[in-house]
Amino acid sequence: MAQLEASKVVLKNPSYDAYFDKVQNRKKLPMSLQQTLTDAFASIPVSAFPEVPRGKAANTLGEDFYKVILEEEPFASTTVRSIVTSYRWAPFIPVASDSSMLSVLLLLSKYRLRNVPVIESGKASIKNFITQSAVVKGLEHCQGRDWFDCIASQLITEVGLPFMSTDEVICVQSSELVLEAFKLMKENQIGGLPVVEGPERNIVGSLSIREIKFLLLNRELFSNFRNLTVKDFMNTIASEAPDGGEIMIPITCSLSSTLGDVIHILSSKMVHRVYVVAASGKEVAGVITLRDVISCFIFEPPNYFENYLASSRQEVNS
Template identity: 45%
Template sequence: MADKAPETPKTPGCDAYFEKIQSRKKLPFTLQEALTNAFANIPVSSFPQVPGGKVIEIPADTPIVEAVKILSEQNIMSAPVRNPDAGTSLDWRDRYLGIIDYSAIILWVLENAEIAAVALSAGSATAAGVGVGALGAIGALALGATGPVAVAGLTVAAVGAAVAGGMVAERGAGKDAPTAAGQLGEDFYKVIVQEEPFKSATVQSIIKSFRWAPFLPVALDSSMLTVLLLLSKYRLRSVPVIETGKPFVRNFITQSAVVQGLRGCRGRDWFDSISGQSLSDFGLPFMPSDEVISVKGDELILEAFKLMKDNEIGGVPVLDGSSKKIIGNISIRDIRFLLLRAGVFSNFRQLTVTDFMDTIASITETEGANAAMKPAVTCRVDTTLGSVIETLATRHIHRVYVVNDEDEVTGVVTLRDVISCFIYEPPNHFDNYLGFAVKEMLNK
């Protein structure tokens, strides 16, 4: 078989997990139908546990910057948020408030950065004069020429009106938000993560204001087909697993974990039959080339994160100038460098995408880490699905960009695209299988 990967040790738990699929490979259906039927009969309880056997949880009263550190150090994209006030309740609905991920953190950072910059442009000479609440209210705004005056409860609109109405100190940091933030440098970083009320802003404030994905659990006896559909067709990045009557999340199944499991099944007939086909055989990439969201290297890094926020996507390719030639990529996870690196954030409003990638590459190289920004990971339409799975799994990334002979981006293949190649949604599956999770959410 072309492009067949060499044998490597199987992912722990893979053999037991896919044993039922192997036994059903001769069913009188197409292979995808057989796999769909098999996954529908495999319980979630048979999926391998998270590394270490314990789900990483983040208490709701954890400061936002500390939460970012936890996600970064554990190399995870998201985690369940635990309610510190749940007490001894045995109901998981009391124990968990939701899921925190880098997507929600991006929304928090961008909104507060914008508000703080506007406030600074209205005349605050230092970071001490500005505070922004978690829900977007200005805690203090500098007005007048003699110094900052605390004005509690001003909204973004009110700040804008104040600026437009001429209530701006001429000797302020600048007359527009970018100029104000850019001139303040380190002070601007302090506004966002080091000064109150930001310093005390907690995960709970993000969960309430910027919930990106629902906390949609499945039970141990739910089918794996339900999980795979949630992670692919229904666009969830992770699915918590709970045990009815118990207060703890038993497992946390992510897109990455599923693809890692698939990789570990190389050598099985059903996997090799599917993975040996090219991307074009599956109609991949699904998205037309003119719909791929991208950013140019000379644009501001702020714009890259705004694109991800506005389009609800996990990453964007970085293109060289006016061409579509790819030179790198930026992902949601890279927001951690802005919050954990004062030196990077201090120039946040003026830093270009290329400079950001170069800066982070230098930092991670020194520390022996890999930010996977440059060069971008790419493939061609005739690349086999198995090769893409190998790349995604070994590089621990979430997407591979499809390019032509000139290295111009023509599409993107994500983890959820890969998962969707193995299954489909049978008629009425949502009513029959997703009902548990939906009903639990409605009862919360």
């Protein structure tokens, strides 16, 4: 019961309403089409979604890594609770196998979760995870269907993208320390940012939170991590990692791209965001995330999650 109440508090975050209102106001899709799609997703059970393969964890971090973790700040005094509550998993908001995909899509878009765990009623185990990436990949497989082609053929500007303006995009200069880049990600609760140069903010690379693994697993990089610049970090990865050159290349689209183009890029490149560049092809003009793309396909019916949580409470009490 306490978990349900905590979920209700989180879902009431004003920033979620502000984001989704902005999305709905900027979309230029016929309301009849949006209503049809929302009704369709509401009728699809979560159990119909394919299971997501499990990932692998690194197993060799080296003595230097553990020494820093155990002895230096801020690592030494960081608690598990503070780490968990900083994730978008807090609180834990699962869905049941018989829940609708609309609930999942809203959690992944409006309510900003990256992953939604799927459980079976009465069982203390997680059956599946549905991620933002998996949903967008599933959308791409809908090519050829009238409803998808109608939306995918729209220019990104016609569906209101990018939702984030040029001034709102958080960037890092290539000359800044790489620790500052990861700090910006943590403070702004984002998973990546563009690497830029000059006052025009010309994009020269991209950095995601996933790249921190190179800092932890490379002894030479880790020994100098407090003085390492973003540019040096990127150059080292590009020269040493098997696919390092590709990792550092910024994934971009233009203002003349279609929504279908962006969906294909996100799906085929397996990335979480695409940076929109201006006519020059270099200046960052915006960013489109997995969350943004999912938001283009749905809206939230009135009192939807209030009713969802109420039904969950009844199930817990029964």
